[in-house]
Amino acid sequence: EDQVTQSPEALRLQEGESSSLNCSYTVSGLRGLFWYRQDPGKGPEFLFTLYSAGEEKEKERLKATLTKKESFLHITAPKPEDSATYLCAVPRDAGKSTFGDGTTLTVKP
Amino acid sequence: SAVISQKPSRDICQRGTSLTIQCQVDSQVTMMFWYRQQPGQSLTLIATANQGSEATYESGFVIDKFPISRPNLTFSTLTVSNMSPEDSSIYLCSGAGTGGYNEQFFGPGTRLTVL
Numbered sequence: 774e775d776q777v778t779q780s781p782e783a784l785r786l787q788e789g790e791s792s793s794l795n796c797s798y799t800v801s802g803l804r805g806l807f808w809y810r811q812d813p814g815k816g817p818e819f820l821f822t823l824y825s826a827g828e829e830k831e832k833e834r835l836k837a838t839l840t841k842k843e844s845f846l847h848i849t850a851p852k853p854e855d856s857a858t859y860l861c862a863v864p865r866d867a868g869k870s871t872f873g874d875g876t877t878l879t880v881k882p
Numbered sequence: 883s884a885v886i887s888q889k890p891s892r893d894i895c896q897r898g899t900s901l902t903i904q905c906q907v908d909s910q911v912t913m914m915f916w917y918r919q920q921p922g923q924s925l926t927l928i929a930t931a932n933q934g935s936e937a938t939y940e941s942g943f944v945i946d947k948f949p950i951s952r953p954n955l956t957f958s959t960l961t962v963s964n965m966s967p968e969d970s971s972i973y974l975c976s977g978a979g980t981g982g983y984n985e986q987f988f989g990p991g992t993r994l995t996v997l
Contacts, residue, residue, distance in 0.1 A: 807985050807986075809988075814991070814993075815990055815991065816886075816974050816976075816988030816989050816990050816991050817925070817974075817986075817988045818988070819883070819985050819986065819987055822985050860924065860925075862986075864984055867913075867930060867938070868912065868913040868930075868978050868979060868984045869915065869927060869930065870984075870986060872924050872925045873924065874923070874924040875924055
């Protein structure tokens with residue numbers, strides 16, 4: 774059974790303090806990986822799809838990378854508006870996804 | 883991508899009653915899913931809503947408790963039946979299949995409180 778583990782559970786940063794979130798997975802065959810952002814009281818918002826190991830995607834202050842065993846979401850010089858829960862997920866059968874428990878990021882001004 | 887709306891956005895219901903949540907997508911999607919999310923926790927998949935046929939339920943969820951309809955490619959409903967306080971949660975629908983890789987697009991959620 775696919776497993777997705779995210780760390781840390783929570784991360785508190787000062788504005789401008791760069792860091793990384795980790796998503797490690799155990800799957801029978803890597804078919805890509807998704808990152809989502811979820812703000813309180815809202816549904817998850819799709820950010821990136823990484824299709825294969827070695828791929829990178831960027832969006833504003835976020836850069837996602839993928840290896841054969843894990844993915845990182847790098848946040849460069851974060852701002853308070855980057856505060857959210859970040860979820861990663863791996864595709865599984867019939868179009869479904871297995872989600873991690875998320876990392877809650879808080880960026881203090 | 884797809885834009886997804888849900889109704890109602892929130893509700894407070896009495897024990898033993900039922901609530902139907904509607905999910906509307908602004909474009910045709912191949913797949914639609916229903917999730918439950920407790921505050922501060924991750925997503926739990928309830929079922930896949932299949933167009934014109936019975937939904938496919940995940941382990942621990944049954945049709946009698948969570949009947950689902952999907953009459954076309956852009957609309958689905960989830961009913962939470964015979965509710966108890968344990969059903970208090972956020973219910974989310976999602977659509978997938980607009981792109982090539984089944985990334986999901988989520989509705990804003992329905993916050994349900996059962997008294």
